[in-house]
Amino acid sequence: MNIIIRNSSNQPIYEQIYTQIKDMILNGTLTEGDMLPSIRGLAKDLRISVITTKRAYDELEREGYVNTVAGKGCFVAGTNRELIQEENLKKIEAHMQQIRQLAAGCGITNEELVEMFRILEVEE
Structure with a gap:
């Protein structure tokens, strides 16, 4: 997954992650059932806090874009x-x-x- 964090952006990092993943879902790059990187894995790849990544994933789940399965990970939800x-x-x-x-x-x-x-x- 190619997520680009811009430190010069006025947008918070969690929001940059949320927006980019949401856009990938909406444009079909990510489809129903696709597994997202683990929260820890994405945080490590982006060199950011696990808390920041979790906040982005929580927002995606709250908005209905992903589902979290305990012990298995986050998956793209069926899109409306x-x-x-x-x-x-x-x-x-x-x-x-x-x-x-x-x-x-x-x-x-x-x-x-x-x-x-x-x-x-x-x-x-």
């Missing part, structure tokens, strides 16, 4: 397709808001944005 859809819609809306703000700063109209999107669709 509606939850994934909602998460992705939030991301799309956030990106669209950024695009709209950037376009407004450049004097690009909504119609021009739609046309740009259509051109990109045709090119693919």
